[in-house]
Amino acid sequence: MKFENIKGSIVAMITPFHEDGSVNFEVLTELLERQIAEGTDGILTLGTTGEYPTMSHEEDASVVEHTIKVVNGRVPVIVGSGSNCTSTQLEKSIQYQDMGADALLLISPYYNKANPEGMYRHFAETADAVHIPCLLYNVPGRTGCSIPVSVVEKLSKHPNITGIKEASGDMSYAMKIAHCIGPDFALYSGNDDITLPLMSIGGSGVISVYANVMPAMCHQIVADYLGGNQAQALANHLKYLKLMNDLFIEVNPIPVKSAMNMMGLNVGPMRLPLCEMSEEHQAILRASLKEAGLL
Numbered sequence: 001m002k003f004e005n006i007k008g009s010i011v012a013m014i015t016p017f018h019e020d021g022s023v024n025f026e027v028l029t030e031l032l033e034r035q036i037a038e039g040t041d042g043i044l045t046l047g048t049t050g051e052y053p054t055m056s057h058e059e060d061a062s063v064v065e066h067t068i069k070v071v072n073g074r075v076p077v078i079v080g081s082g083s084n085c086t087s088t089q090l091e092k093s094i095q096y097q098d099m100g101a102d103a104l105l106l107i108s109p110y111y112n113k114a115n116p117e118g119m120y121r122h123f124a125e126t127a128d129a130v131h132i133p134c135l136l137y138n139v140p141g142r143t144g145c146s147i148p149v150s151v152v153e154k155l156s157k158h159p160n161i162t163g164i165k166e167a168s169g170d171m172s173y174a175m176k177i178a179h180c181i182g183p184d185f186a187l188y189s190g191n192d193d194i195t196l197p198l199m200s201i202g203g204s205g206v207i208s209v210y211a212n213v214m215p216a217m218c219h220q221i222v223a224d225y226l227g228g229n230q231a232q233a234l235a236n237h238l239k240y241l242k243l244m245n246d247l248f249i250e251v252n253p254i255p256v257k258s259a260m261n262m263m264g265l266n267v268g269p270m271r272l273p274l275c276e277m278s279e280e281h282q283a284i285l286r287a288s289l290k291e292a293g294l295l
Contacts, residue, residue, distance in 0.1 A: 003076040003103035003133050005162055005186040007204040007226055008041025009219040010078065011211035012049040014253050014260065015063060017268040023059055024268055025066050031212075031265070032070045038216035039223075041205065043071055044105060046080035048142060049209050049253045054271040061095065068100045078207075082107030082137060086122045093126050093134075103133040105165060105207075110143035120151050127160040134160055139167040139190060149176045156180035165190045165207045171197060178202055192218075192244040196237050199225050210244045212256050213263070213294065246288040249281050259285055263294055 013035075016027040035043060045067045046052040046060055055063070064079050071077050079101040081092040086109070093104050108114075109122055127134045136155060140146040146168060155161045156177075166174050167190025174187070174197075181187050181202040189198040192210040199205070205226070211218035217236060225233035247255045251274065258277050260267045262285070269276070277285070289295045 010042035012047040039219040076102040078103040080105040084109040107137040113145040133162040136164040156185040
């Protein structure tokens with residue numbers, strides 16, 4: 001399925017593991033089928049929520065291959081191919097494109113960072129080398145750097161860069177890049193709690209952690225807002241806002257995987273350096289899930 005600036009809820013998939021830490025492909029199949037059945041508009045694999053930093057290149061490729069096979073064109077599959085090494089990002093992007101990915105998510109270079117020109121080249125050289133759409137990923141809380149507004153403006157004109165996942169949580173930044181939105185460049189919220197505010201300035205939806213837990217509701221909130229029923233979208237957004245926030249009570253994806261295990265979805269443990277939640281936070285999350293009717 002072609003990715004053409006889709007609108008809606010794109011789930012940032014977790015990666016389920018067996019107790020020994022290996023990827024649980026049986027549960028991954030179940031989770032993907034659940035997402036599609038409940039109306040999710042797109043699948044992102046190998047994002048932050050998927051724990052790709054602790055997975056080998058071979059495991060990454062296996063998860064991508066399995067995801068594309070199971071989804072089988074029913075919704076677009078976006079693959080996180082980003083790296084702080086541009087040559088690695090380029091290699092992975094070409095590999096995932098050849099495996100059948102519909103689009104790629106490219107992160108800003110973390111740890112080593114970059115000046116504005118280096119940041120521009122990091123994205124542009126990858127987008128030049130592939131023929132599927134590329135999304136920028138701005139998440140300074142993870143990377144230690146934000147994509148400069150001037151760089152977003154320049155990249156938004158690249159024919160193969162079709163949007164940005166904006167996960168800074170900074171509405172001022174989002175407002176500064178909102179004028180880049182158009183038929184060829186989309187804005188997606190990377191923070192569930194401000195999906196509606198971002199859509200109010202022209203956003204196309206959300207790349208969501210919360211959708212792992214409530215895929216149908218996440219889809220409905222975005223669909224209602226974009227369909228003109230903003231009052232209903234706001235009512236549901238506020239109703240589940242506490243749960244959205246509690247899914248970040250510890251570093252993502254610890255809470256969302258913990259929540260899914262509490263719900264009986266058997267997604268298994270995290271890989272170190274991520275580990276189980278504190279008992280205090282487990283109690284808070286469990287109460288939030290119960291309040292949302294999920295337990």
